[in-house]
Amino acid sequence: MNLGFKLFFTDKTEHVSLASLSGETIGNTTVYKTTVNGARVTWTFEHIVAGDIISLDVKGDAPLGISRIDSIVFDVDSFSVTDRIPFFGTNADHTETRYPCELVEDTPYTNTATGLFPTLVSNGIALALVPPFNNVAVTGAVRHGNALTYFAKTLFTEDALSYTKLSAERVFYSENISIDGLFDVCESCLPVSSFPMPKLVGWNSWDYYEQSVTPDDIYENVDFLKNCSFKDHVKYIVIDDGWQHDWGDWWANDKFSCGLDHVARRITEAGFVPGIWMAPLRIRKTADMFKDHMHWFCKDDNAPDGVMSFGDMYCVDPTVPEARQYILDTYEKLYGYGYRLFKIDFLIQVVCAKKFYDTTATPYSVLSELMIDIRKATGEDAIILGCSLPVQCGADIAQSMRSGVDIHVHFPHVVWATESLAWTWMYNDRVTRIDPDFLVVRGEETSNDKWERNEKYLLHGRRGDPGGFSLDIRWANGDRFNAIEAETWANIVAISGGNVFLSDKMTTLNEKGISIIENALKVAQNGCRPMYLEDDIRLPSVWKGETAVLILNWEEIPVKKTVKGLGKSLTSDKPISVSGEDVTVSLLPHESIVIFVK
Numbered sequence: 001m002n003l004g005f006k007l008f009f010t011d012k013t014e015h016v017s018l019a020s021l022s023g024e025t026i027g028n029t030t031v032y033k034t035t036v037n038g039a040r041v042t043w044t045f046e047h048i049v050a051g052d053i054i055s056l057d058v059k060g061d062a063p064l065g066i067s068r069i070d071s072i073v074f075d076v077d078s079f080s081v082t083d084r085i086p087f088f089g090t091n092a093d094h095t096e097t098r099y100p101c102e103l104v105e106d107t108p109y110t111n112t113a114t115g116l117f118p119t120l121v122s123n124g125i126a127l128a129l130v131p132p133f134n135n136v137a138v139t140g141a142v143r144h145g146n147a148l149t150y151f152a153k154t155l156f157t158e159d160a161l162s163y164t165k166l167s168a169e170r171v172f173y174s175e176n177i178s179i180d181g182l183f184d185v186c187e188s189c190l191p192v193s194s195f196p197m198p199k200l201v202g203w204n205s206w207d208y209y210e211q212s213v214t215p216d217d218i219y220e221n222v223d224f225l226k227n228c229s230f231k232d233h234v235k236y237i238v239i240d241d242g243w244q245h246d247w248g249d250w251w252a253n254d255k256f257s258c259g260l261d262h263v264a265r266r267i268t269e270a271g272f273v274p275g276i277w278m279a280p281l282r283i284r285k286t287a288d289m290f291k292d293h294m295h296w297f298c299k300d301d302n303a304p305d306g307v308m309s310f311g312d313m314y315c316v317d318p319t320v321p322e323a324r325q326y327i328l329d330t331y332e333k334l335y336g337y338g339y340r341l342f343k344i345d346f347l348i349q350v351v352c353a354k355k356f357y358d359t360t361a362t363p364y365s366v367l368s369e370l371m372i373d374i375r376k377a378t379g380e381d382a383i384i385l386g387c388s389l390p391v392q393c394g395a396d397i398a399q400s401m402r403s404g405v406d407i408h409v410h411f412p413h414v415v416w417a418t419e420s421l422a423w424t425w426m427y428n429d430r431v432t433r434i435d436p437d438f439l440v441v442r443g444e445e446t447s448n449d450k451w452e453r454n455e456k457y458l459l460h461g462r463r464g465d466p467g468g469f470s471l472d473i474r475w476a477n478g479d480r481f482n483a484i485e486a487e488t489w490a491n492i493v494a495i496s497g498g499n500v501f502l503s504d505k506m507t508t509l510n511e512k513g514i515s516i517i518e519n520a521l522k523v524a525q526n527g528c529r530p531m532y533l534e535d536d537i538r539l540p541s542v543w544k545g546e547t548a549v550l551i552l553n554w555e556e557i558p559v560k561k562t563v564k565g566l567g568k569s570l571t572s573d574k575p576i577s578v579s580g581e582d583v584t585v586s587l588l589p590h591e592s593i594v595i596f597v598k
Contacts, residue, residue: 008070084117088422183530190395202273203234213241284313285314286312405437422530442513487516492543558587568580570583573594576595
């Protein structure tokens with residue numbers, strides 16, 4: 001397999017093979033030491049059950065000039081056409097399990113964890129990064145004909161080129177482990193937060209109203225929710241994007257001329273807790289704050305104006321003292337208005353920054369420290385929901401973090417969102433409370449409202465792009481939910497153990513739509529674990545919670561699934577066949593079934 005590591009200097013790349021080194025083993029640790037291009041390298045393998053946790057440190061007497069470290073690189077000379085390469089994590093571009101031939105040749109595919117397995121229930125090779133991170137890091141695979149190259153890389157900021165000491169992020173490596181065993185190892189390595197991580201249940205304006213939301217829209221849904229059958233479950237009402245003057249101008253626009261404090265009071269008087277959305281690290285070019293604050297932005301020497309941008313949005317560098325104070329003052333003001341849940345969005349973009357005002361900062365330290373400061377600015381009774389806040393930041397950062405891609409009322413989004421849940425489930429109630437995104441159920445069979453912001457999309461051929469899916473192909477793809485698909489997504493959210501935020505126009509849901517929500521709230525678990533079956537192709541069909549098990553059909557055809565060893569006291573609202581401790585179910589396309597286990 002030609003195991004080794006790579007150091008990327010400014011003028012050359014050095015590849016060192018394990019076969020060329022001699023290590024010293026003490027207890028459960030083997031250490032390899034060598035000198036590369038004048039830099040002293042310590043490559044450490046901590047031997048644990050089923051594999052090794054690898055770290056790599058580099059020191060020098062002068063600036064190292066290193067921009068990237070691949071702490072492990074190895075080749076797989078051949079593979080079977082039926083092998084699977086899973087991509088676990090929150091990188092929305094690469095979350096799907098793939099066959100090797102689906103990787104575009106000489107193109108890296110990256111995420112938090114990957115590997116190569118004959119089937120999804122057999123042993124194979126695995127790589128997985130170990131949080132928390134300081135620097136940007138990924139594992140990846142590249143196909144070269146009928147061979148594969150795997151790597152775990154750590155990227156550094158431009159200022160790190162002048163450092164005399166660098167450390168790659170830690171990575172777990174095994175040549176013989178199952179995906180289930182990989183889950184065990186990675187879950188055991190997670191840091192644990194010291195603060196409470198409550199499950200948040202509420203309603204959010206975004207998915208139905210987008211930026212068009214008005215105070216009257218908020219009040220209409222509040223009036224429904226305070227009198228509905230599940231009113232005792234709902235606690236938070238969150239105003240999402242659309243209240244602000246502009247991105248960067250974080251004060252009320254004309255639609256909210258009544259005052260954000262007034263809206264918060266109306267929500268509170270109805271018996272709910274007010275919440276509000278903000279994207280503090282983005283400023284649009286049209287904002288009043290833009291032209292006089294160019295010094296606030298993350299620098300990018302390759303950009304025409306020297307700062308990092310995303311379309312018409314610029315990325316705020318929160319290590320700039322003036323910018324940081326503006327952010328904290330805004331949150332303190334919103335807290336004073338009565339808001340107690342703060343959905344903080346578009347944070348992940350900071351990971352792309354190569355330079356910060358604080359030359360000692362790393363992308364994840366920037367985000368972690370900002371979240372801690374916002375928590376201080378908003379009081380002990382406030383809840384932070386980090387939307388796109390990377391779970392790699394680690395423990396004691398935010399009570400809740402989004403776990404994957406946005407949901408929309410099209411089944412491909414259910415698949416997409418669940419791909420991320422197949423990794424982030426283990427973070428739930430340990431590092432943070434995961435947020436799987438909104439529990440939305442509206443569709444042709446569940447809502448009386450025929451208006452929808454997206455027209456129906458033609459469903460692209462599943463394999464029309466041999467390299468897999470791009471955002472353009474997967475986004476809002478296919479018809480709106482039917483009742484079966486809406487119920488399946490509701491069941492996934494419920495059993496995940498994560499937050500439950502409704503986001504439909506509640507007054508337009510029909511009896512079927514309301515019943516799906518009612519049942520999901522009854523199903524709701526505190527956490528779950530995905531389990532693969534022998535015939536699973538890409539996603540786990542079984543999600544096991546504390547008192548319930550969810551079995552899903554991801555396919556476009558009816559299927560029969562058998563799950564072994566569930567127990568003897570099994571009940572369900574749908575037909576099941578029980579034999580001893582095994583259960584067999586028949587499922588329609590995209591259907592799911594909840595089985596309660598006593």
